[in-house]
Amino acid sequence: MSCQHETPLQTGLPVNQPLLESLAWLQEELNDIKSDNLFRPVRVRSGRQAGTITLNGLSLMNFGANDYLGYAGDPRLVKASAKGACAEGAGAGASPLVSGHSNLHDTLGKNLSSLLCTEDSLIFPSGYAANTATISCLAGPGDLIVSDAHNHASIIDGCRLSRADVRIYPHRNITAAAELLQTIPARRRLIVTDSLFSMDGTIAPLTGLAQLAHDTQSMLLVDEAHATGLFGTHGSGLIEAAGIASSVAVRIGTLSKALGSAGGFVSGHHTLIEFLRHRARSWMFSTAHPPASAAVAIESMKLISEEPFRRQRLAENACRFRQKLSDHEINIGDAEAHIVPVFLETPQKAVEIAASLTRDGFFVPAIRPPSVPRDSSLLRISLSYIHTQDTINSLSDSIINYVGT
Ligand SMILES: Cc1ncc(COP(=O)(O)O)c(C=O)c1O
Known part of the structure; x- marks a missing residue:
């Protein structure tokens, strides 16, 4: 498709040489990416x-x-999406704190809390937004974050945004994590891990991490993006399968993988969620998740329990x-x-x-x-x-x- 603003007059515009020169370094970087076999075309x-x-x-x-x-293209979910959009619109129209939080979001939050056996939940536009906002709210200068070397990019970025002292432990190495927590002075401590690692397909030592969090008075944050809907008797994830729900302070997940929808969530104690409602920037300053995506997630959670x-x-x-x-x-x-x-x-x-x-x-x-x-x-x-x-x-x-x- 050609530029719709193009008119005979505009096509005659002179080439903006200084602008092109200011962007030349981008082509050089792209050439390096290509020669390292790291170029990724969009299919x-x-x-x-x-x-x-x-x-x-x-x-x-x-x-x-x-x-x-196999729920992303399932006709039952496509129908739920259409019904959700008919009821509450194509877009949320505002951030959740203003007027974007719909009945469907409210129901979804309650259903998530019930599935995860938590007190309250917050729905984000994406799992990426959930991680960056939550981690950067829970730790700051003077605090220590101890993070697995293979954690997802959204966790890494949340750690960077926090400006806390971030220490990386070798993949799934609890002894190394313990040493960091026991030797580095900090006001507050946060342990962060994926439950099922997105690239390795490995599972975090959740029981050991829960014990470590208890022993070192740390908060434990577990991202169940690739496990929600798939493990445990009720399908809530690996935390349920490990039987450690009461030891995990912060539970993160996405609606975009097994649930076949879009969006992310944080779930936990009422105090945690209420705090995030007042501090989580990607929740406060971004338009709420589309209501139709909430409708899809409500329906897929029902299907997960039935199937x-x-x-x-x-x-x-x-x-x-x-x-x-x-x-x-x-x-x-x-x-x-x-x-x-x-x-x-x-x-x-x-x-x-x-x-x-x-x-x-x-x-x-x-x-x-x-x-x-x-x-x-x-x-x-x-x-x-x-x-x-x-x-x-x-x-x-x-x-x-x-x-x-
Ligand atoms: C472990 C993990 N957390 C968070 C996300 C981000 O989730 P979303 O795609 O909903 O932004 C991903 C995405 O792949 C992930 O693998």
């Missing part, structure tokens, strides 16, 4: 998320979405898939769930193998820095309830063919 998807998707016009078996339960067979089948499929790759000595690290990485030596290798898999009809993204630490690259396989056993088998055969020894 255009046609149609809904599903087992097979069309990307840039190419139909591929989809192993590159976080739609773990536990989805998470059970996903867990079984994931277990078989990991086992098969491990049996063929494919390096999947310590993956324990439905996110399965295949670790590769270089970004170039990751890009090449992802391209070979595309030729075989699979969409598997090549993950490179800055999504993962500088020295690592991987293929990230996201399994979903909607994959058939045959599809998963053919993907593992192709991976073994390209990566196996």
